[in-house]
Amino acid sequence: MPYVPTGKLTDLPHGHPCETCPVRPITICRGLDAATLAGMRSLGTMQRLRSEQSAFHEGDPAKRVFMVTQGALKLYTLLADGRRQITGFMFPGDFLGVSVDEEYAFTVEALKNTELWWFSREAFDRFVGEHPQIERELYRLAAHELAEAQRQMVLLGRKAAAERLASFFLSLLERTERVSGERETSFDLPMTRIDIADYLGLTKETVSRMLAHLRSRGLIRLQSQSCVEVLDRDALRGMAQGETAEVLG
Amino acid sequence: MPYVPTGKLTDLPHGHPCETCPVRPITICRGLDAATLAGMRSLGTMQRLRSEQSAFHEGDPAKRVFMVTQGALKLYTLLADGRRQITGFMFPGDFLGVSVDEEYAFTVEALKNTELWWFSREAFDRFVGEHPQIERELYRLAAHELAEAQRQMVLLGRKAAAERLASFFLSLLERTERVSGERETSFDLPMTRIDIADYLGLTKETVSRMLAHLRSRGLIRLQSQSCVEVLDRDALRGMAQGETAEVLG
DNA sequence: CGGCGGATTGAGAAAAATCAACTCTCGTGG
DNA sequence: CCACGAGAGTTGATTTTTCTCAATCCGCCG
Numbered sequence: 142m143p144y145v146p147t148g149k150l151t152d153l154p155h156g157h158p159c160e161t162c163p164v165r166p167i168t169i170c171r172g173l174d175a176a177t178l179a180g181m182r183s184l185g186t187m188q189r190l191r192s193e194q195s196a197f198h199e200g201d202p203a204k205r206v207f208m209v210t211q212g213a214l215k216l217y218t219l220l221a222d223g224r225r226q227i228t229g230f231m232f233p234g235d236f237l238g239v240s241v242d243e244e245y246a247f248t249v250e251a252l253k254n255t256e257l258w259w260f261s262r263e264a265f266d267r268f269v270g271e272h273p274q275i276e277r278e279l280y281r282l283a284a285h286e287l288a289e290a291q292r293q294m295v296l297l298g299r300k301a302a303a304e305r306l307a308s309f310f311l312s313l314l315e316r317t318e319r320v321s322g323e324r325e326t327s328f329d330l331p332m333t334r335i336d337i338a339d340y341l342g343l344t345k346e347t348v349s350r351m352l353a354h355l356r357s358r359g360l361i362r363l364q365s366q367s368c369v370e371v372l373d374r375d376a377l378r379g380m381a382q383g384e385t386a387e388v389l390g
Numbered sequence: 391m392p393y394v395p396t397g398k399l400t401d402l403p404h405g406h407p408c409e410t411c412p413v414r415p416i417t418i419c420r421g422l423d424a425a426t427l428a429g430m431r432s433l434g435t436m437q438r439l440r441s442e443q444s445a446f447h448e449g450d451p452a453k454r455v456f457m458v459t460q461g462a463l464k465l466y467t468l469l470a471d472g473r474r475q476i477t478g479f480m481f482p483g484d485f486l487g488v489s490v491d492e493e494y495a496f497t498v499e500a501l502k503n504t505e506l507w508w509f510s511r512e513a514f515d516r517f518v519g520e521h522p523q524i525e526r527e528l529y530r531l532a533a534h535e536l537a538e539a540q541r542q543m544v545l546l547g548r549k550a551a552a553e554r555l556a557s558f559f560l561s562l563l564e565r566t567e568r569v570s571g572e573r574e575t576s577f578d579l580p581m582t583r584i585d586i587a588d589y590l591g592l593t594k595e596t597v598s599r600m601l602a603h604l605r606s607r608g609l610i611r612l613q614s615q616s617c618v619e620v621l622d623r624d625a626l627r628g629m630a631q632g633e634t635a636e637v638l639g
Numbered sequence: 640c641g642g643c644g645g646a647t648t649g650a651g652a653a654a655a656a657t658c659a660a661c662t663c664t665c666g667t668g669g
Numbered sequence: 670c671c672a673c674g675a676g677a678g679t680t681g682a683t684t685t686t687t688c689t690c691a692a693t694c695c696g697c698c699g
Contacts, residue, residue, distance in 0.1 A: 218544050220632035226544040238533070246537055269526075276525040277518075283532035284487070288495055290539035295467050295475040297546035298591030302655070334678060342547030344656055349679050366664075366678070383469035551687070583646060593688055598647050615646070615696075 181208065184268055185258035190214075190251040196259075199248045205259040207237040212255025213331045217339065218247045227340040228293075230332065232316070238265070238279065252331045297342045300383060305341040306351045308381040310361065314371055327370040355380075430457065433517055434507035439463075439500040445508075447497045454508045456486040461504025462580045466588065467496045476589040477542075479581065481565070487514070487528065501580045546591045549632060554590040555600045557630040559610065563620055576619040604629075 185208070190196060196207060199218060214231040228247060231237065237249070260268070269275050296305050310328075317328040330337070334345040341348070355361045360377045362370040371377055434457070439445060445456060448467060463480040477496060480486065486498070509517070518524050545554050559577075566577040579586070583594040590597065604610045609626045611619040620626055 218540065220544070220548060222632055224548045224632060226547040228540045228543050246540060273522060273525070276522070276529060280525060280529040280532055283529055283536060287532060287535055287539060290536060290543070291467065291477045291495060293543055294477050294539065294546060295469070297543060298475040298588075299469060299473045339547075345678075346657080346680085347655055350655090353679080383471055383473060594646075595648085595689080596687060599687095602647080 180272070181260065181265075181268060182258055184264045185260045187256065187258050190255045190257065192251055192253045192255075194251050196249040196251075196257065197245050199245055201245050203243060203245045204262055206262060206265045207249075207260075208258045209233050209235045209237075210256045210258060212257075213252040214249050214255055214257075215252055215332060215336055215340075216247045216249050225339045226342070227336060230340070252336070302341075302343055302347050303351045303354055304380055304383055305343065306337075306348065306355065307360070307377050309337065309341060310355075310369060310371070311374075311377055311381045313369075314374075326372075326374075327364060327368055330367045330369060429521070430509065430514075430517060431507055433513045434509045436505065436507050439504045439506065441500055441502045443500050445498040445500070445506065446494050448494055450494050452492060452494045453511055455511060455514045456498075456509075457507045458482050458484045458486075459505045459507060461506075462501040463498050463504055463506075464501055464581060464585055464589075465496045465498050474588045475591070476585060479589070501585070551590075551592055551596050552600045552603055553629055553632055554592065555586075555597065555604065556609070556626050558586065558590060559604075559618060559620070560623075560626055560630050562618075563623075575623075576613060576617055579616040579618060 187210075188196070190212070196214065197203075197205070209231050210233055212233070215227050216229045216231065217225050217227045219225050230252070231249070269279070296308050300308065313328045313330070314325060318325045332340075334348050337343075338345045338348045343351075352361075352363070355377075356363065358376070360371070360373045360380070362372055364370050436459075437445070439461070445463065446452075446454070458480050459482055461482070464476050465478045465480065466474050466476040468474050479501070480498070518528070545557050549557065562577045562579070563574060567574045581589075583597050586592075587594045587597045592600075601610075601612070604626075605612065607625070609620070609622045609629070611621055613619050
């Protein structure tokens, strides 16, 4: 029976302990067994990034693939006048295999101190050639990414500001649960309000206001500026899915 | 040297004559050679759809994969209250291999009379198992799709209405050129204004207004309601990339 | 020729962006 | 240990963009 990603860690084919992120564009983050990952790592070079340092920039020749082992990163694209769209975040266990173009189509920048491993494209291609089962896995994972990308298109194209934030929070909560393997009621926000805004297609002010709105409705509580507690998960999900006709009330 | 999709038909690895679409989410449309396609077709069943008929609906069990041979289709997702996001269009040569989930995450509906071939997932999996080189090709094509999806996120998250329309038109023009293999100055719009709006995250009225705006600026001309002639390609590209600070002038 | 649906245009409303002021946090140094 | 300051975050007022609602136009098919 073919492996079908469902977003639940327990459904992974090999039970690899690496966690998953709900929001990743060209990143591939799961489904490789420990031996495979060890093999990949033996080809790789470890690199530490301090907060705000970049692994690479949009337009750099795409010579490397990456795997995150610690920390968190954001992926973004800039328009000519500086407008920025964050297309995803990366967390430990996420893999970035941009075997698509000559140049990176986006910039990858650390949200905090981060450790990652990189491999040359050639070494990676050789490795994949020697491990054919990876091929299919990569395809399935890429297809899973595509489904995520579609969800993000729905969010950006059709959801109201409060719905976007609710969706984002739900994704982060579910990711936290996949990592811990337990039911969770709170999660961490390793990114700034501006980063959230640039991911959700909003401004930092709107993010702030919608945060206040979700709070005043009793859906969430801020344990700190970067820790969100979910008080009413069903209502949050309802809002994320656009069930709430009157978003502001 | 690994095959790297660049969007140009001449760069395809096998020179398969099937065309490409600029806008496709989980669709995979190129890179398979004629013999492979013939093999796939021998497994498949031909199906004709009349305009507005669906190949399948969001939530249907995902038992089939598809290949388009004639016509055009739209892929969309609905929110609870009926808001719709079109995540892509499919054209002849496009392949839809949703080997991701138990259920389709979107609806596929014909824009006009359309001919497609479907295969059961099992038959397709078997076929791919017998043709391992397809595996890698599928991964590369999916990665290419992901890059497209990212571009669409930038469009939906950060571009103004006129810029979205300009980007869309440029994509369609470039696709038309890839199909014909020649420089083109006009292209067809097989979808309604509402479809365009739902693809660009706008309303039909805004699409209409921005169309008028591009026209009044001399960037395009409407040969008919569904045929756009590009008069100033550079200006259109400039607008698509967000170079125009004053979008309305 | 008539009518229907798609497309356009206009006026007003709503959502979010922008601009501006202020507050809170947190790290640093006295 | 506490005061300070810088940057992040919040809140408010206003503007802009896009949406919504409504009227009309147009093209196409019967």
